[in-house]
Amino acid sequence: MAIYLVQFLWGGSPHKPSSMDLCETCNVRPKYKEPNGYQHPFCGKTCARNKMDQNMQGHSNPINNGPRNTVNEGYIPASRARSRVDSSLRELHSKDAMWQSVVSAFAHDWQDNHHPTIEKILNISLPNDVRKRHEDYRKYLDAKTGAVELKTYYSAQCICDLGVNDVELCNWESCGICNVVKSSFDLFCFHTTHETGRHGRGIYTNLTPARADHFATSSTSSPYRVMLVCNVLVARSKDPREPMQSTSGKTISVNDGERVFVSDSAAVLPRYILLYNNLK
Numbered sequence: 001m002a003i004y005l006v007q008f009l010w011g012g013s014p015h016k017p018s019s020m021d022l023c024e025t026c027n028v029r030p031k032y033k034e035p036n037g038y039q040h041p042f043c044g045k046t047c048a049r050n051k052m053d054q055n056m057q058g059h060s061n062p063i064n065n066g067p068r069n070t071v072n073e074g075y076i077p078a079s080r081a082r083s084r085v086d087s088s089l090r091e092l093h094s095k096d097a098m099w100q101s102v103v104s105a106f107a108h109d110w111q112d113n114h115h116p117t118i119e120k121i122l123n124i125s126l127p128n129d130v131r132k133r134h135e136d137y138r139k140y141l142d143a144k145t146g147a148v149e150l151k152t153y154y155s156a157q158c159i160c161d162l163g164v165n166d167v168e169l170c171n172w173e174s175c176g177i178c179n180v181v182k183s184s185f186d187l188f189c190f191h192t193t194h195e196t197g198r199h200g201r202g203i204y205t206n207l208t209p210a211r212a213d214h215f216a217t218s219s220t221s222s223p224y225r226v227m228l229v230c231n232v233l234v235a236r237s238k239d240p241r242e243p244m245q246s247t248s249g250k251t252i253s254v255n256d257g258e259r260v261f262v263s264d265s266a267a268v269l270p271r272y273i274l275l276y277n278n279l280k
Contacts, residue, residue: 023047032174044190087181089167089273092121102229102272105151110210119224120163122273130184130269137266138233145244146236151229152205152260153212154270156180156189158226159219163275177226181273185265199243199251202263205230209274211258224275232260233267 022043023029029043092099103118110116141147156176162169169178176189185203187193194201206212209227216225234253235244243254254261262268 087127087169087184087270088125089122089169089181090125091163091167092123092272098123102274106209106229106274106276109151109153109208111208112210115210116213116225116276116278118274118276120275122163122167122275124181124270124272126184126269133266134231134233134269137264141233141235144235147233148236150207150232150234150255150260152207152232153209154180154205154228154230155212155214155216155226157217158222159217161219161222162226162273163224164222177228177273180228181270183265184270185268197261199254199261200263202251202261203265203268205232205260205268207255207258207260223277225278227274227276228270229272229274231269231271232262234260234262 025047160170
């Protein structure tokens, strides 16, 4: 009876949904459908976030729990009021030097000769204020313990056909990739303002594309899987596996050898969108 009422209130036809139509997290409410007919695995943002948190915790690795590094307070986190930063995309040509560089790094970082093939690369042009806050964050770290810049990879669900017919970012709340690129990591899928994992709330990216690929979900109408290449600033540490903390005890960055956590979006710049094929 409860399922019948939920289905009726969600605007669907008043019949009991099959198990295939139920949310894969709660298994109670119907899966959410976009206006274009695309059906998500989850009923809404709460279940999507819960599933994402489970995935992140499940892929976490033990780290050194010894004495932790600290930095003094003083940096004012970037405002998360921005929902759009007017990022623009430009497709790279396969003969471009940057294309070759990105493809080569992807193949090397996959750490396996059997890796997917990149079909398209979209260069992300970010507005000046986003670049400025990133440089301001670098100066903040340099004034404390020093800054280290890492190349990382990030994946999330991409429900649109990005790169299939054009290189325009979509406006769907449930498209994790487009929300991240448009907001420069201020907003995620369903407009959540952070991810949650073992190091707390913040942003979790990956040192290898193979690991990032675990979190990639694509539209069934797209032939591509989607991944971001990012630049991430972390605090310099004698042992990168030790969480770097502020004097208040808040973890601001961790590099555990596979995943990189930062607590503020100012530390991360999305640089390229990779459209690649499924690994057979």
